Amino acid sequence: MRNDFIFSILKNRHNQLIELAAQCPEDKRNIVPEGFKNSLHWHIGHVLTVTEFHVFDLSEFELNQKLPASYQDFFAYGTKPADWQGEPPAWDVLIGQLRKQPDEIRELLEGKLDVPVKENFLKAETFGELIVSTVQHAAEHIGFVSAMLKALK
Template identity: 45%
Template sequence: MSELLIKSFELTRSKLVKSVEMLDGANVDVQPVGFNNTIHWHVGHVLTVAEQFMFGFPIKSTSLPANYMEFFATGTKPADWQGEVPSIKVLAEQLKDQMNRIKVIPAESFSEKLKTPFLGQETFGELANFAIFHEAIHLGQIQAMNRVIETANTK
């Protein structure tokens, strides 16, 4: 099962990173009408939530700065950002690094029971699968937002 999870993570993450690297930098901080956040926020959110699910951020993992919770946790928004927010380029590099760390998680870890189930997920493997699902949802949002922004820019 762990091989399938890693393969799915790699597929989704590679598509996300390619999409992010192809973005027009002027579009990433635009919040189109009808959307709650920006592309910049979505990219940081995916990174931060995956770090939470896969590595116990911010308590067990120090691979990302602790202030990412203030910028990208569920319920945050760019309008409230204060301080130095990491660039899209930095976030893309961190997404790649995170994927490398995910790939070396021991296979036996995926069958471990969670201390507290999360949204019906009872094992670490189920939580990893949920992280992939979460990432794919946000990838779709990023792609939709980018299309809306590009369409508005051509008018």
């Protein structure tokens, strides 16, 4: 697996999500449109949080996590804004972290894509496979965000 390709698609999907998110007016970021379970704010935080979970929690690099543990309460699998206790991290903070995340992952894992990882629910065997799975996950949420932007008009 080529390093440049894998890290490029990770960065491209993050940038695509950021560009879509920028199209959402500030007053609609926390609205959950009819037919959806989550807000755009949740999707941004979820992709950020789950990317870190996929790459670090599912490998031996757990100590390299950069996000606060509280992000799991807001954005982990199975969460939704209706269940939030307190204020989630600010939109601009999440966007900034999402923008930096691909470069931080690349810095840590450059040249290590073929290194085996511990057994995990994704059935990924290497760091490269963990990153591919998170890119696929981000692409799914890009689709949700695109549909939500149409519903919010």
